[in-house]
Amino acid sequence: MKVTIDGHEIEVEAGTTILQAARMIGGDVVPPAMCYYSKLKGSGGKCRCCLVEVTKGSDANPTPMPKLVASCVTGCMDGMEVKSKSSDRVTEARKAVTEFLLINHPLDCPVCDQAGECDLQNLSFEHGHANTRFIEEKRTFEPENIGDKIQLHMNRCILCQRCVQVAEQLTDYRVHGVLNRGDHAQISTMVSAAIENEFSGNMIDVCPVGALTDKTFRFKSRVWFNKPFNAHRECTTPGCCGKVTVWMFGNEIQRVTARKDEYHEVEDFICNTCRYDKKEVSDWTIEGPRKFEKDSVINVNNYSRKLEKVIINTERGILMGRDEDRKKISMAAIDYNKKIDGTEVKQ
Amino acid sequence: MATSIQNISLSGKKKQVSHKEMTFWERLYLVAIIKGLLITIKHFFRRKATIHYPEQVREFSPVYRGKHTLKRDEQGRENCTACGLCALTCPAEAITMKAAERKPGEEHLYREEKYAEIYEINMLRCIFCGLCEEACPKDAIYMTISKELVPAQYDREDFIYGKDKLVMPLEVAMANTKNLN
Numbered sequence: 001m002k003v004t005i006d007g008h009e010i011e012v013e014a015g016t017t018i019l020q021a022a023r024m025i026g027g028d029v030v031p032p033a034m035c036y037y038s039k040l041k042g043s044g045g046k047c048r049c050c051l052v053e054v055t056k057g058s059d060a061n062p063t064p065m066p067k068l069v070a071s072c073v074t075g076c077m078d079g080m081e082v083k084s085k086s087s088d089r090v091t092e093a094r095k096a097v098t099e100f101l102l103i104n105h106p107l108d109c110p111v112c113d114q115a116g117e118c119d120l121q122n123l124s125f126e127h128g129h130a131n132t133r134f135i136e137e138k139r140t141f142e143p144e145n146i147g148d149k150i151q152l153h154m155n156r157c158i159l160c161q162r163c164v165q166v167a168e169q170l171t172d173y174r175v176h177g178v179l180n181r182g183d184h185a186q187i188s189t190m191v192s193a194a195i196e197n198e199f200s201g202n203m204i205d206v207c208p209v210g211a212l213t214d215k216t217f218r219f220k221s222r223v224w225f226n227k228p229f230n231a232h233r234e235c236t237t238p239g240c241c242g243k244v245t246v247w248m249f250g251n252e253i254q255r256v257t258a259r260k261d262e263y264h265e266v267e268d269f270i271c272n273t274c275r276y277d278k279k280e281v282s283d284w285t286i287e288g289p290r291k292f293e294k295d296s297v298i299n300v301n302n303y304s305r306k307l308e309k310v311i312i313n314t315e316r317g318i319l320m321g322r323d324e325d326r327k328k329i330s331m332a333a334i335d336y337n338k339k340i341d342g343t344e345v346k347q
Numbered sequence: 348m349a350t351s352i353q354n355i356s357l358s359g360k361k362k363q364v365s366h367k368e369m370t371f372w373e374r375l376y377l378v379a380i381i382k383g384l385l386i387t388i389k390h391f392f393r394r395k396a397t398i399h400y401p402e403q404v405r406e407f408s409p410v411y412r413g414k415h416t417l418k419r420d421e422q423g424r425e426n427c428t429a430c431g432l433c434a435l436t437c438p439a440e441a442i443t444m445k446a447a448e449r450k451p452g453e454e455h456l457y458r459e460e461k462y463a464e465i466y467e468i469n470m471l472r473c474i475f476c477g478l479c480e481e482a483c484p485k486d487a488i489y490m491t492i493s494k495e496l497v498p499a500q501y502d503r504e505d506f507i508y509g510k511d512k513l514v515m516p517l518e519v520a521m522a523n524t525k526n527l528n
Contacts, residue, residue: 108459109430109484110428110430110432110459110461110484110485111428111430111459111460111461115430218448219429219446219447219448219461220446221431221446222430222431222435224431224435225431225434225435297435300435345351345353
C-alpha cells in the first residue's frame with residue numbers, strides 16, 4: 001500500500017497505522033505521541049496528541065476525512081494522503097491538546113525527577129503556549145505509597161495508561177489500574193497493595209511524565225548532571241535482556257534505566273534486579289556513552305563526544321598567505337641592513 | 348631619502364629623536380622639578396579617586412551584579428528547590444548542589460518538597476554574568492539584593508560559598524515582609 005505523509009511517499013504493509021508509517025519516514029513528520037507505545041499492545045488512542053489530517057481517504061474513496069484522526073489507531077489505506085506538520089489545523093489541534101493535558105498537570109518541573117526527559121515537557125515546548133489560561137484550582141490527589149521502589153505522583157499523571165498495559169502484558173498479575181471515572185480517574189492499587197512484580201519497574205520507563213519515578217533515584221540528581229552509558233550484564237531473570245543505560249555521576253551509578261530509542265520508547269524491558277539492585281560499576285560491562293538527540297538537555301556540558309575537525313575548502317593562499325610573506329612575520333628573519341628589494345642600506 | 352624599512356612609519360607615530368644640546372636653565376633642572384612638584388601638590392587638594400573599601404562602600408547601580416543571595420519568601424521559607432537550572436546554565440560551572448527531600452515538620456523552612464541540602468558557588472569560577480538569576484524558575488537566586496561584592500580572601504577554600512553565606516538571613520526576610528505590609 002502506498003501512503004503519502006506530508007508529501008513523503010512510503011510503501012507499507014496492510015494493517016500499519018499512520019503513526020507507524022510516519023515513523024518509518026522519520027524526521028519532522030512524526031506526530032508526537034504520549035500514550036501510544038509500539039511495544040505495548042492496545043496502547044494509543046487516549047491522549048490525542050498524534051492527531052493528523054487525512055486529506056484523501058484512499059484511492060478507492062478519495063473523500064477527505066472530515067475530522068482530524070488519531071494517527072496511532074488509524075490504519076493506512078492504499079493511496080491515502082495525510083498532512084501532519086504541514087497542516088495548520090493539526091498544529092492548532094495539537095496546541096489545544098497540549099493545553100488540555102496541562103490543565104491538571106502541576107507546574108513542578110523544578111521538583112520533578114522526570115524533568116529533562118519528560119515527553120510532556122517536550123510536547124509543550126514544541127506545541128504549547130508559554131502562558132496558561134487556566135485559572136481554576138488544579139485537581140489534586142492525596143499522596144499514596146505504592147511500594148518502596150516506585151514513587152507515584154498522581155497529580156502529574158495524564159492517564160495514558162501505559163503503566164497499566166505494562167503490568168498487564170509483562171507481569172503475571174497486575175495490582176494496579178485506573179480507579180474512578182472522569183475527573184476523578186486515577187492510577188492506584190486496590191486496597192493499597194505494593195507493586196512488587198519483577199518487571200514492574202518498567203512502568204517508570206514507559207511513563208511519559210513524572211507520575212511514576214524511581215524511588216531509589218528520588219531527588220538524587222537531575223538527569224542532565226548524570227552521564228549516560230550503555231551497559232550490559234548477564235541477567236538470569238527470564239525475559240530480561242540485561243541491556244541498560246546506566247546514569248553515572250563520577251564513578252557512582254545513580255540509576256539504571258532501559259535503553260530508550262528516539263521516540264523515548266524502551267528498546268527492551270529490564271527486570272527489577274537490574275534496575276534497583278545492581279548499582280555497582282563492577283556489576284556492569286560498560287559499552288560506551290549513550291547518544292541522545294542533539295537538542296536534548298542531557299547533552300549539555302557533555303564533552304565526551306568527539307568533534308569533527310572543521311576543514312575549510314578554499315585556496316591555501318587565501319588562508320595562509322604567500323610563503324615568503326609569512327616568513328617575514330618572524331622579525332628575526334629580517335635583515336635590517338638590507339632593503340626589501342635586497343640591496344644594501346647605505347649608512 | 349630612499350624608501351627603506353628604517354624610514355617607513357607603519358604606525359604613523361614614528362618620531363625623529365633630536366640630540367639638541369640643552370640650554371643652561373634646562374641643565375639646572377630646577378624649572379622641571381618645580382613644575383613636577385606643582386602637579387603633585389595640586390593633587391593633594393583634588394577629590395580622592397579611591398575610597399576605603401570595605402569600610403566605605405560606593406553606591407550601587409540598580410543593575411549591579413554582586414554576591415548571590417538565595418531568597419526566602421514572605422514566610423521565611425527558602426525558595427530554592429535545587430532544580431539545577433542555575434548550575435546547568437552557568438557558563439563557568441561554578442554552581443554545585445545536592446538536593447534533599449523535605450521531611451514532615453520542616454514545612455516552615457522550605458517552600459517545596461525538595462530543597463537544596465548543599466548549595467555551593469565557587470566565587471573564583473563565577474564570572475558574575477547573571478545567567479543563574481535569569482534561569483531560576485523559583486525566584487530564588489538573586490545577584491542584586493545582597494548589596495555586597497565578593498570580598499578578597501587569603502585562601503582559595505574561602506571562596507567556595509555555601510548556604511551559610513548565600514541564604515538570605517531570616518531577619519532580612521522578616522524585615523522585607525514588614526515592608527510589604
